[in-house]
Amino acid sequence: MSKLTHHDLITLLLAISVMLIVSRIVAEAGKKIGLPMVMGELVVGIGLGPTIFGSIAPAAHEALFPLATNANVSLSLDAITSLSVIMLLFVTGLEVRLPLVLKQGKIAITTGLGGMILPFITGFAVAWLFPGLFASPASGARHTIFALFLGTALSISALPVIARILLDMNMLKNEIGMTVLAAAILNDLVGWIVFSFILSMAGQGGAAFSLNHTIFAIAAFASFMLVIGRFIINQILPWAQTSLSWPGGVLSFSLGLGLLCAAFTEAIHLHAILGAFIAGIAIGDSVHLREQAREIMHQFVTNFFAPLFFVSIGLKVNFLRHFDPTIVAIVLALAFLGKTAGAGLGARAGGMPWRQALTIGSGLNARGAMEIILGTLAFEAGIIQQPVLVALIVMALITSVTSAPMMRYFLRSPTAG
Amino acid sequence: MHDTPLKGRPPYPFGTIGVAVAFSPRLDDVLGEAKILAAACSAQLILIHIGPRTPRNETTLLERCNLLGIPSHSMRIIWEGGDPVPTLLDCCKQNGVDLLVLGALRRENVFRYYLGSVARGLSRAAKCSLLLLTEPNVSGTTFDKLVVCGDKNPKTIHTMNTAVYFGQLLGTKEISVVSEFDQPGLAMAMADHSTAGQASTTKSQMSSEAAATIHNMVCLCAPGSITISEKTIPGRPGYAIRQYAESCKADLLVINSPDSRYGLMDRIFPHDMEYILEDLPCSVLIVHSRVS
DSSP states (O other), X not given: OOOOOHHHHHHHHHHHHHHHHHHHHHHHHHHHTTOOHHHHHHHHHHHHSTTTHHHHOHHHHHHHOOTTTOHHHHHHHHHHHHHHHHHHHHHHHXXXXXXXXXXXXXXXXXXXXXXHHHHHHHHHHHHHHOGGGGTOOSSHHHHHXXXXXXXXXXXXXXXXXXXXXXXXXXXXXXXXXXXXXXXXXXXXXHHHHHHHHHHHHTTTTSSOOOHHHXXXXXXXXXXXXXXXXXXXXXXXXXXXXXXXOTTHHHHHHHHHHHHHHHHHHHHTTSOHHHHHHHHHHHHHTOTTSOHHHHHHHHHHIIIIIHHHHHHHHHHHOOTTTTOOHHHHHHHHHHHHHHHHHHHHHHHHHTTOOHHHHHHHHHHHTOOHHHHHHXXXXXXXXXXXXXXXXXXXXXXXXXHHHHHHHHHHHHHHOSTTO | XXXXXXXXXXXXSOOEEEEEEOOSTTHHHHHHHHHHHHHHHTOEEEEEEESOOOHHHHHHHHHHHHHHTOOGGGEEEEEEOSOHHHHHHHHHHHTTOSEEEEEOOSSOOHHHHHHOOHHHHXXXXXXXXXXXXSSOOTTOOOOOXXXXXXXXXXXXXHHHHHHHHHHHHHTOOEEEXXXXXXXXXXXXXXTTTOOHHHXXXXXXXXXXXXXXXXXXXHHTOOOTTSEEEEEEEESOTXXXXXXXXXXXXXXXXXXXXXXXXXXXXXXXXXXXHHHHHHSOSSEEEEEOOOOO
């Protein structure tokens, strides 16, 4: 059995501690000027990675992050970042409360659909018609997969950053805030399921399975977990919370189930993220899950796994070398126009006045961490090249930072009404 | 037959009370309850049976009414055929029924719950207020303690006033107005950005806002001799108040009618009233306030 050597272990622990400590310091500093935590974590990744640290002090960089030369450390870090992304999807699922979509009714559905359909169509069309702009193949399955991916990447929203923006603007409980949240839930649910489908199409996880098999497997797994799985969870959770150690019992059960579902979906040639995401929905929807347990899971994942994942992106990608202003400009234009207009039109169709509808569209435009996760997974699956990943990351950060000012503008603007 | 449309009419007084009559072992109990309610509200009573109008059924119903002392001049009997839920709804609409009274099991079996029982089906779609009696009694249920859902909704003030009206007529001693505090996305929003102080301040601020909302509504009520208390409880709307009503042994839970017509998806992914219909904690009054 291959084992980490004494030196490997020290290197791995040092790398993790540097990633955690430096990202926390930078993210806290960024927070003071109103930047999202994920931006600080990405900046640290860029600083510690080949873009800056690697080019200034290559020897020191290689000693701390020997990703290219030490297979053991590289594999261990890869396992940790894979676990991180699975856990991130799991806690995202915890907040996907489908009943909220039903409760908000027509407006949530029209807004959610508008916020998905227009960005998807525009993204798909541009990627399909101009693959050369993105250095993507101009024909064959890869061409289709890339077009599908870009459409999906532009249609997704980021629940965590949206919830944070609404909280800061004291809009979490009003009609606009609830509509944005419900539509974001719908966007994320559909977006991640479609993305899992794209990843399966791209041949992730082994043998290439047929389209019908993939669609059937996703539908069957999601339906089983959201109907029968939820019923079983609702029977087990009250027992786990009262009979087992608190909060250890419920945390072990929830996280264990998330990983079990992730393993299952990976085994049936869907991506592990789908299992974790759907398990998160099934657990998070339970009325028996105490708020404290939910908070602990969020804290643990957001403050341990998330920094490791986002810093690791900067370690793998040279942002300066792969920054292509044309691709960034196209992705940004598509993202802003597609999401703001699509969700805005959807909200208007749902009966919202224009000004509020555009406020909702601006709120849903924040892509945040979810877009970065999506881009990274697509990059690792070989669907996109580094310039597109960099463009998606830049877009995620800019949309997250501009979302709140845009919402304020539309709320104040008399002409938009 | 009245042609008065229900739309636009205030939820109380209950001028016309309908009773969904089923020839079950609980027939006398439901009729007894309806008689007491009609007397208390000075309401006209309409007994509605959806099913075959046979001589035997007619005789049985008249006999039961006579035995219970329901005066024939203050009640009418309507016999209709067809699907019970839409037919009952139509009857209520045609006859301007303000309150429909019916017996309901605390918990339906899974099959019946998902396919829809009459009581649950009416609760999801009725255009008038509904009183679901879980343990009807021929000599009348006591409604000493009422729990009223104080959700932030334009309908709530009407629901509270209806609860007070109902309580005053039926000798209620205590009304608890309960607001459920639940914020989807809050745990996620505060996970990485908030210090311990900010997190607790945010939560207590939200809780205080919920408490202030119900306090403002309670101030608009005139409860007379009834004691009104206010409470904010954490938890999922519908589920939390169901647990609360059960734990405080409420006699009646008073809630708003749903904002939209609930369907099968609402049963699969329950929310709000659907949690209550899953497992009735006590008798339930669903107030249809008909606000535009």
